[in-house]
Amino acid sequence: MIPWLKEVDPFPDVSDALDETTGFPGLLAAGADLSPERLVKAYRQGIFPWFSEGQPILWWSTDPRMVLPTDEFVVSCSLKKKLKQIHKSIHSDGHWKLTFDTAFIRVILECAGPRRNADGTWITEEIIRSYVALHKMGIAHSSELWFDNQLVGGAYGICLGKMFYGESMFARVSDASKVALAHLVFFLRQNGVELIDCQQETPHLASLGAHPVSRKRFNEHLSRVVDLPTISSWDTSTNCPLCHFPE
Numbered sequence: 001m002i003p004w005l006k007e008v009d010p011f012p013d014v015s016d017a018l019d020e021t022t023g024f025p026g027l028l029a030a031g032a033d034l035s036p037e038r039l040v041k042a043y044r045q046g047i048f049p050w051f052s053e054g055q056p057i058l059w060w061s062t063d064p065r066m067v068l069p070t071d072e073f074v075v076s077c078s079l080k081k082k083l084k085q086i087h088k089s090i091h092s093d094g095h096w097k098l099t100f101d102t103a104f105i106r107v108i109l110e111c112a113g114p115r116r117n118a119d120g121t122w123i124t125e126e127i128i129r130s131y132v133a134l135h136k137m138g139i140a141h142s143s144e145l146w147f148d149n150q151l152v153g154g155a156y157g158i159c160l161g162k163m164f165y166g167e168s169m170f171a172r173v174s175d176a177s178k179v180a181l182a183h184l185v186f187f188l189r190q191n192g193v194e195l196i197d198c199q200q201e202t203p204h205l206a207s208l209g210a211h212p213v214s215r216k217r218f219n220e221h222l223s224r225v226v227d228l229p230t231i232s233s234w235d236t237s238t239n240c241p242l243c244h245f246p247e
Helices: 036-044 077-090 104-112 125-136 176-190 203-207 215-225
Strands: 027-031 058-060 065-069 096-100 140-147 150-160 163-171 195-199 211-213
Touching: 036 125, 036 150, 065 215, 077 096, 077 176, 096 176, 104 125, 104 140, 104 150, 104 163, 125 140, 140 176, 150 176, 163 176, 163 215, 176 195, 195 215
Parallel strands: 163 195
Antiparallel strands: 027 058, 065 195, 065 211, 096 140, 140 150, 150 163
16 A cells, blocks of 8 residues: 655655555555645655546656666767757757747647557646746756747756756657757756656667666665756857767
8 A cells, every 4th residue: 555645744765665566666655736845855855746637646766767877868870960950050040949948838738748659648737737837946947949930849857956857758840859858968968967867668768878777776866966056057058058969
């Protein structure tokens, strides 16, 4: 059994999360709320919310945990070609543009939209309201790809200290989510962030360089970096992250 949390209750220790024999590995607790304060406490302890419309709020701490080291991000030949094209466009006032935090609400709404071969979404209206509140507090951030001033791809997540917690991505044109992620990865690397939390293990994330680590190892890293000074500016107008991507 997992505990049902009231709004004033602390999270249980992550070691109390259910294991694989239960059918719900990583499930830690249910209930409480999605206030910014609760969410920040959760992320600081390696806990994240994940539930569908109509379900109670469910809190997870998976073991193993999927992570993407920023210095191990895989740039395929096709993605490298696309990044070079976009980099050239950015510096010649062309069709493409990359930004941070100029369209957070639009990015999260796009991520919440219907997807091919998927039923429903875990990005509920309650989740959207809570993460928009975190964005207004300077904690949640979005990476955006534009073509002719149309938003065609993006990614968003949470940044605390020198830790970034990836939440979701979307694409409206080929490779757009990968480009938005690359923009984010190179920026985070420039700013001393070594690890992106990906939460769930998927073949797509693995193809980009993500791999699972134990909960113990993940939380040890978290304890070292979450209280470090966080990134103070997400303005890249004078220092394009794509200028630093590996050849």
